[in-house]
Amino acid sequence: MFAQRPEIRPATVEVLVAGQPVRVPEGATAAAAVLLAGLPAIRDTPVTGSPRLPYCMMGICFDCLAEIDGVANRQSCTVAVHPGMRIEPQRGARLAFREENAAHGA
Amino acid sequence: MAPDPGDLAIIGAGPAGMSAALEAAGLGLSVTVIDEQPAPGGQVFRAVEAAAADPALTGEYAKEGAALARRFRAMPGLDYRPSTTLWHTDLETGTLSLRGPDGGATLRAQRILLATGAQERPVPIPGWTLPGVMSAGAAQILLKQAGAVPKGRTVLAGQGPLLWLLAVQLFRAGAPPALLLETSARGALGGAMRAGGLWNGRAMLAKGGLMMLEARRAGMKVVRGTRGLRAEGDGALRGVSWEGGSTECATLLLHEGVIPSTHIARAMGLDHHWDAAQLCWRPALDEWGASSHDRVAVAGDGGGIGGWQAAAQTGALAALDTAHRLGRIGAAERDRRAAGHRHLLASALALRPFLDRLYAPAPDVLAPRDDTTVVCRCEEITAGQVRQAARLGATGPNQAKAYLRAGMGPCQGRMCGTTVAALIAETRGLSMEEAGALRPRAPYKPITVGELAEL
Ligand code: FES
Numbered sequence: 001m002f003a004q005r006p007e008i009r010p011a012t013v014e015v016l017v018a019g020q021p022v023r024v025p026e027g028a029t030a031a032a033a034v035l036l037a038g039l040p041a042i043r044d045t046p047v048t049g050s051p052r053l054p055y056c057m058m059g060i061c062f063d064c065l066a067e068i069d070g071v072a073n074r075q076s077c078t079v080a081v082h083p084g085m086r087i088e089p090q091r092g093a094r095l096a097f098r099e100e101n102a103a104h105g106a
Numbered sequence: 107m108a109p110d111p112g113d114l115a116i117i118g119a120g121p122a123g124m125s126a127a128l129e130a131a132g133l134g135l136s137v138t139v140i141d142e143q144p145a146p147g148g149q150v151f152r153a154v155e156a157a158a159a160d161p162a163l164t165g166e167y168a169k170e171g172a173a174l175a176r177r178f179r180a181m182p183g184l185d186y187r188p189s190t191t192l193w194h195t196d197l198e199t200g201t202l203s204l205r206g207p208d209g210g211a212t213l214r215a216q217r218i219l220l221a222t223g224a225q226e227r228p229v230p231i232p233g234w235t236l237p238g239v240m241s242a243g244a245a246q247i248l249l250k251q252a253g254a255v256p257k258g259r260t261v262l263a264g265q266g267p268l269l270w271l272l273a274v275q276l277f278r279a280g281a282p283p284a285l286l287l288e289t290s291a292r293g294a295l296g297g298a299m300r301a302g303g304l305w306n307g308r309a310m311l312a313k314g315g316l317m318m319l320e321a322r323r324a325g326m327k328v329v330r331g332t333r334g335l336r337a338e339g340d341g342a343l344r345g346v347s348w349e350g351g352s353t354e355c356a357t358l359l360l361h362e363g364v365i366p367s368t369h370i371a372r373a374m375g376l377d378h379h380w381d382a383a384q385l386c387w388r389p390a391l392d393e394w395g396a397s398s399h400d401r402v403a404v405a406g407d408g409g410g411i412g413g414w415q416a417a418a419q420t421g422a423l424a425a426l427d428t429a430h431r432l433g434r435i436g437a438a439e440r441d442r443r444a445a446g447h448r449h450l451l452a453s454a455l456a457l458r459p460f461l462d463r464l465y466a467p468a469p470d471v472l473a474p475r476d477d478t479t480v481v482c483r484c485e486e487i488t489a490g491q492v493r494q495a496a497r498l499g500a501t502g503p504n505q506a507k508a509y510l511r512a513g514m515g516p517c518q519g520r521m522c523g524t525t526v527a528a529l530i531a532e533t534r535g536l537s538m539e540e541a542g543a544l545r546p547r548a549p550y551k552p553i554t555v556g557e558l559a560e561l
Binding site: 025 | 248
């Protein structure tokens with residue numbers, strides 16, 4: 001869980017994390033909003049269904065995959081927030097990736 | 107199709123990418139800078155324009171980092187594309203496939219400079235996939251990007267200068283970590299001193315010493331020579347244990363140094379070799395950062411870990427060489443302009459052999475001893491499963507894909523590639539070179555069919 005320091009970085013952008021409004025500073029990413037909202041998990045793993053939260057915050061681990069504004073499989077630590085952004089936990093990441101992989105033969 | 111190719115496309119807007127862009131644009135080259143982040147800075151100077159005034163982030167970040175970003179922003183004629191991901195490159199034609207805020211795009215460039223920086227070395231310990239466990243760098247990014255700090259009792263574990271810097275920054279931000287579980291081997295300091303460079307690197311050394319002092323004064327306890335780290339909990343982190351101790355915590359931040367981010371370089375098929383001192387793959391480069399492909403150069407930590415000061419210099423050197431290759435400056439002028447950069451590069455690297463020795467990760471960071479440790483976070487494959495695959499005949503990480511799905515999840519082996527290779531090397535008695543580097547394929551990042559169709 002993470003806490004804000006509003007006296008240093010005012011929380012000016014309101015987003016919806018799993019339906020709940022959260023205000024975060026401009027320039028924060030969707031993954032930061034998830035951590036500041038105190039969500040217990042942003043995704044479940046496709047293999048064992050174990051909960052995950054962002055691990056690296058720098059686009060490496062993909063443990064921050066989320067559905068953002070209706071688009072699944074977004075790497076939320078690379079997406080900057082905008083007012084009204086909807087961030088939803090993601091389930092079943094593997095299926096989505098399999099389809100994509102099949103689509104371009106990777 | 108993109109129109110006439112530009113002179114130079116730079117991937118990454120950290121210290122190397124920004125310095126290269128400034129040098130190249132200053133010589134009149136047309137330069138495009140592609141960066142995944144919404145603002146310049148890379149990881150080390152992440153969000154520096156927004157956060158330089160944060161009293162927790164003083165020092166190089168607020169001074170040199172902010173100044174570099176300002177110069178970068180002020181440079182006329184730069185085609186800077188933030189929030190943009192490179193997902194494919196056609197090296198034959200120099201065509202880059204991008205995904206930006208407004209959808210897909212392509213771009214052509216005569217020369218491509220990878221300034222993709224470093225990533226933290228994965229620290230596969232039992233329980234490291236639990237919510238509440240993060241990399242130390244992730245916590246630092248949250249501080250820079252959102253001013254955020256961990257809530258509740260925080261424990262740091264691992265080794266390296268970043269952990270001490272983070273401890274000080276969290277303390278200044280009002281959230282001092284309770285404990286540092288340091289994994290450096292006992293006696294590492296003696297060995298490191300013999301690596302030399304202490305005198306030439308004394309300024310950097312002194313800075314490190316002050317940081318340690320401040321963190322200790324702030325009340326952070328330190329356990330030295332920690333072995334057998336485990337994150338404990340069920341569905342969420344409850345605490346951390348090690349050989350001879352355990353403690354509760356809400357957040358566990360892991361760090362065992364940084365390694366070059368070589369995913370794109372490897373997917374491009376550039377030659378790489380195993381760096382036995384830094385225990386990582388690095389691309390084979392000449393003194394200008396030119397790679398084994400004549401269109402591609404690499405600068406900054408992506409070419410070998412040297413820190414941001416070194417990255418700024420290698421970025422400038424790669425830009426000079428690009429200008430030379432494109433016929434804008436002669437060899438003599440290139441060499442003349444390079445002299446100052448080479449001098450600064452040498453002093454930035456002076457302390458490196460000492461740091462590499464002091465903070466060499468223990469063998470079980472590369473190849474976890476405990477067979478139940480998850481090594482591939484995406485597909486949840488354990489060290490034991492990789493060892494089993496190695497015994498059955500997998501001779502390297504690329505073959506391991508056929509036995510397991512390690513490296514086939516969304517991260518495409520960014521996290522597990524080196525661990526899988528190390529486990530196979532250990533099991534089969536091979537060198538890392540023999541086990542080989544994972545060869546990822548494009549797309550470098552998963553894209554949707556819709557994005558493909560947009561092109
Ligand atoms: S948190 Fe690791 S990729 Fe986003």
